[in-house]
Amino acid sequence: MLRYLLGRFTSLGLSLLVASLVIFAVIEVIPGDPAAFMLGLNATDETVANLRAELGLDGSVVSRYFDWIGGMLTGDFGTSYTYRVPVAELVVDRMWVSLPLALYALILSTVVAFPLGVIAASMRGTAAEVGIMGLTQLGLAVPNFWFGMLLVLVFAVSLQWVSAGGFAGWDDPWAAIVSLTLPAISLAVPQAAILARVMRSALVETLGQDYIRTARAKGLTRRQAVLRHALRNALIPVLTILALQFSFLLAGSIVIENVFFLPGIGRLLFQGITQRDLIVVESVTMLLVVAVIAITFLADIAYVIADPRLRRR
Amino acid sequence: MRRLPLSLIVGAVLSSIFLIAAGLSLLWTPHDVTALDISARFQPPSPEYLLGTDQFGRDILSMLMVGARTSIAVALVAVAIGMALGVPLGLAAAARRGQLLDEIVGRGNDIVFAFPFLVTAILISAVFGPSATNAIIAFGIFNVPVFARVTRSAALPIWTLDYILAARTAGKGQVRISLEHILPNILNVLIVQASIQFSLGIPVEAALSFVGLGAQPPLPSWGRMLADAQTMIYTNPRLALLPGLAIVTMVLGLNLMGDGLRDVLDPRLRRLRA
Numbered sequence: 001m002l003r004y005l006l007g008r009f010t011s012l013g014l015s016l017l018v019a020s021l022v023i024f025a026v027i028e029v030i031p032g033d034p035a036a037f038m039l040g041l042n043a044t045d046e047t048v049a050n051l052r053a054e055l056g057l058d059g060s061v062v063s064r065y066f067d068w069i070g071g072m073l074t075g076d077f078g079t080s081y082t083y084r085v086p087v088a089e090l091v092v093d094r095m096w097v098s099l100p101l102a103l104y105a106l107i108l109s110t111v112v113a114f115p116l117g118v119i120a121a122s123m124r125g126t127a128a129e130v131g132i133m134g135l136t137q138l139g140l141a142v143p144n145f146w147f148g149m150l151l152v153l154v155f156a157v158s159l160q161w162v163s164a165g166g167f168a169g170w171d172d173p174w175a176a177i178v179s180l181t182l183p184a185i186s187l188a189v190p191q192a193a194i195l196a197r198v199m200r201s202a203l204v205e206t207l208g209q210d211y212i213r214t215a216r217a218k219g220l221t222r223r224q225a226v227l228r229h230a231l232r233n234a235l236i237p238v239l240t241i242l243a244l245q246f247s248f249l250l251a252g253s254i255v256i257e258n259v260f261f262l263p264g265i266g267r268l269l270f271q272g273i274t275q276r277d278l279i280v281v282e283s284v285t286m287l288l289v290v291a292v293i294a295i296t297f298l299a300d301i302a303y304v305i306a307d308p309r310l311r312r313r
Numbered sequence: 314m315r316r317l318p319l320s321l322i323v324g325a326v327l328s329s330i331f332l333i334a335a336g337l338s339l340l341w342t343p344h345d346v347t348a349l350d351i352s353a354r355f356q357p358p359s360p361e362y363l364l365g366t367d368q369f370g371r372d373i374l375s376m377l378m379v380g381a382r383t384s385i386a387v388a389l390v391a392v393a394i395g396m397a398l399g400v401p402l403g404l405a406a407a408a409r410r411g412q413l414l415d416e417i418v419g420r421g422n423d424i425v426f427a428f429p430f431l432v433t434a435i436l437i438s439a440v441f442g443p444s445a446t447n448a449i450i451a452f453g454i455f456n457v458p459v460f461a462r463v464t465r466s467a468a469l470p471i472w473t474l475d476y477i478l479a480a481r482t483a484g485k486g487q488v489r490i491s492l493e494h495i496l497p498n499i500l501n502v503l504i505v506q507a508s509i510q511f512s513l514g515i516p517v518e519a520a521l522s523f524v525g526l527g528a529q530p531p532l533p534s535w536g537r538m539l540a541d542a543q544t545m546i547y548t549n550p551r552l553a554l555l556p557g558l559a560i561v562t563m564v565l566g567l568n569l570m571g572d573g574l575r576d577v578l579d580p581r582l583r584r585l586r587a
Contacts, residue, residue: 011420018424026436037440141564143516145523146557149543153550164546251429255520259543270524273439281439285432293427 004304012297019289020072024065027282033057038081038276051081055279068282077283082275087283090268097167098257098264101180102249105187109245113192117199121207122226132196139193144252148186148259155182165261183260187252191245198241202234209233236303243299247292321573327566331559335381344372346379346533355549364555367538368545373552377559380535383445383528384563388514390449392507395456400503402457403464404495407472408487418465422458430455430517431526438526445518445534448527452517456510463506467499501578508574512567519560535560 031037035051052058055078056067071078077087120132156164162182168175206212207230215225254266261267265284272280343363350370358365364373406418428436434451441447471477472495480490521527522536530537535556542552 011423014420015424015427018420019427022424022428023436026440031440137565137568138561140568141561143519143557143560143564145520146539146553146560149539149546149553149557152546153553157547157550247427247429251431254431254435255524258524269435273435273526276439278439281435285436288429288432289427292429296423296427 001304005301008297008300012293015293016290019293020069020286021065023282023286023289024068027278027285028064028068029061031278034278038278040276055081072283072286077287078279080272080277080280082271082277082280087280090280091265091284091287094263094265094268096170097180097262098250098253098266100176101183101187101253101256101262101264102246104177104180104184105191105249105253106242106246108184108188109192109195110242112188113195113199116192116196118203118226118231120196120200121203122222124204132200136193136196139189140197142189144186144190145255145259147189148183148256151182151186152259165259167262179260180262183253183256183262186259187249187256190252191249195238195241195245199234199238202237203230206230206233236307239299239302239306243295246295250288250291318573318576320569321577324566324568324570324573327562328570331381331563331566332385334378335385338375338378338382342372342375342378344375346371346375347531357551365551367552368541368549371533373555376533376538377535377555379533380538380556381559381563383522383532383534384515384518384560387445387448387452387518387527388511391452391456391514391517392510394449394453395460395510396503396507399457399460400464400496403461404468404491406461406465407468407495408491410469410472415465418461422461425454425458428454431520434521434526443526443529445522445528445532448518448521451521452514459510460503460506463502464499467502468495471495471498505571505575505578508567508571512564512571515564515567516560519556 028034033048033052035048035055035057036043039048039051056064059067068078075088077091079085080087080090083090116132116136120129123129152164155161162178166179168179170176203226207226209230212225212230215229216222220228253264254269256262257264257266258270265288269281269284271277272284348371350366353362353366353370354368356362356366356370362372362374364377366372367376402418402421406415409415430451433454434447437447437451438444468491477490477494480494485493518527518534519536519539522534523540524536525540528534528537538556539553542549542556546553
């Protein structure tokens with residue numbers, strides 16, 4: 001186990017290193033002079049020179065890379081050129097929208113998908129299975145941002161139960177949760193469809209195993225066999241998908257935040273692009289990639305705990 | 314001949330509607346999508362404008378037809394990029410199983426997977442500006458590790474078969490074996506994966522264009538139509554429905570077709586079902 005962990009940690013470090021090099025190269029090396037790029041064509045030489053000094057662009061590429069990484073490691077993500085505040089502050093503010101949204105969606109999709117998957121697997125060949133599978137096909141085909149627009153059409157435009165977008169802030173937790181509900185549902189729908197399908201096929205596979213027959217032979221009912229034995233073993237592929245889904249949720253929330261005008265990480269990134277605030281784009285992208293790599297890493301460790309056979313891989 | 318699965322037939326019919334519409338739009342559309350006619354804006358469906366008009370008086374049906382072409386072109390080219398780079402990498406990794414090259418390809422895949430495709434698209438447009446090409450490159454990069462992994466895992470079991478051993482004894486090199494024996498045997502798997510990635514590409518293009526990172530005006534795209542509709546959702550909710558329905562129908566068709574194709578082409582699954 002220790003050797004396995006050591007190997008995983010090495011590859012974690014390596015992935016982070018390469019990812020940071022890629023982001024740094026795209027943002028700071030490809031545009032040539034980031035300061036001139038950020039200021040646009042009308043900038044005078046003097047303002048460009050001032051910005052270069054401010055951003056610390058006068059050093060060599062290598063020293064700039066280490067400055068950036070060193071800063072990221074110590075919580076200094078640079079200063080936003082347009083907002084004139086530390087990027088770390090912006091990120092923390094926006095995190096209070098994006099992270100609860102992703103979690104909310106993850107919980108919704110799991111709560112819906114698990115029972116659907118279990119029902120479809122344990123009632124094979126019935127109308128219930130056909131109905132659930134048809135529903136998941138539809139769920140897979142609906143783009144989440146369009147589903148969000150439909151929700152707005154129904155609940156904000158027609159019924160006028162909620163406002164079409166915006167975020168109320170956490171001062172009033174109930175209002176905050178209400179304003180995150182439609183976005184979370186839109187994010188959750190396609191994920192729930194995928195999860196339910198994976199859950200079903202994993203469970204169908206484990207239900208065909210000999211030990212399930214043994215469990216049934218020693219007198220367990222079908223329900224007991226599913227709950228006590230099959231579910232636990234079916235969870236391994238489901239865990240894989242959950243980890244993958246987190247990265248889809250992060251990416252998806254970038255789009256969904258635009259549909260519902262939520263002040264989250266995604267909108268921060270977009271503003272960074274439209275205002276050519278490369279510092280914001282660079283640091284926020286790196287943080288997102290770190291989050292994805294870290295989650296995948298944790299999921300890898302989680303399966304090894306769930307299934308010791310995988311350690312020898 | 315065995316009966317074709319129902320999903321393949323239904324899926325093929327649904328997706329060909331859009332393929333035909335997209336192809337037809339190259340030669341003819343009911344109205345010109347670049348011509349603006351403010352006097353005819355927000356028209357309800359009528360014999361002249363079958364699906365009505367948008368805020369600039371453009372014909373929605375014509376916009377949807379050209380939008381289908383944009384989606385299909387983006388998804389198709391991105392899949393082609395993914396296959397052109399991913400399949401050779403996967404073949405090479407399988408041929409050198411457990412060696413340095415295999416390890417490098419595997420780690421490279423992990424790193425590309427760490428970049429959600431939207432983040433890739435954002436990085437590209439931060440520096441090069443948004444465009445449909447940007448959408449193609451971002452989704453193309455995302456497709457490379459997908460094809461590399463599928464190719465490698467499909468090729469590995471074939472390398473252990475006797476006829477590969479025979480080919481090696483006959484003096485064939487790894488490249489020749491990969492191309493002459495491995496590739497034809499994994500083509501089924503690759504076709505199925507290509508159909509899956511293609512159907513993923515349709516909503517990806519729409520999402521990127523929706524947030525302004527994909528197709529730019531005046532090029533019509535389903536995602537851009539939805540983005541425009543969003544700003545008028547209180548006054549003209551009708552505009553938000555059709556492009557979304559088009560996406561759903563096309564993706565549903567492609568997914569069903571992919572499922573059907575897998576049933577027909579993937580012998581492993583066929584055996585499992587029997």
